[in-house]
Amino acid sequence: MTTTTVTVSGMTCQHCVASVTEELQEVDGVQNVQVDLVAGGDSPVTITSDRDLDNAAVRSAVEEAGYQVTGS
Secondary structure (H helix, E strand, O other): OEEEEEEEEOOOOHHHHHHHHHHHHOOOOEEEEEEOOOOOOEEEEEEEEOOOOOHHHHHHHHHHOOOEEEOO
């Protein structure tokens, strides 16, 4: 298993968390998504997968949910 942590900006509630989680679970290889919500701030998102994840696929999934990955 591989663990990847990204920081997502713009989430404010559990509905936001659910949207991001749902989109990330569609990325090939993702087994689990854990969001530590920082309402209105930058929230750490830990993704457990069975392989290394494509950063572009993760970023695209977060953007599809309507949010932004901050940092690299």
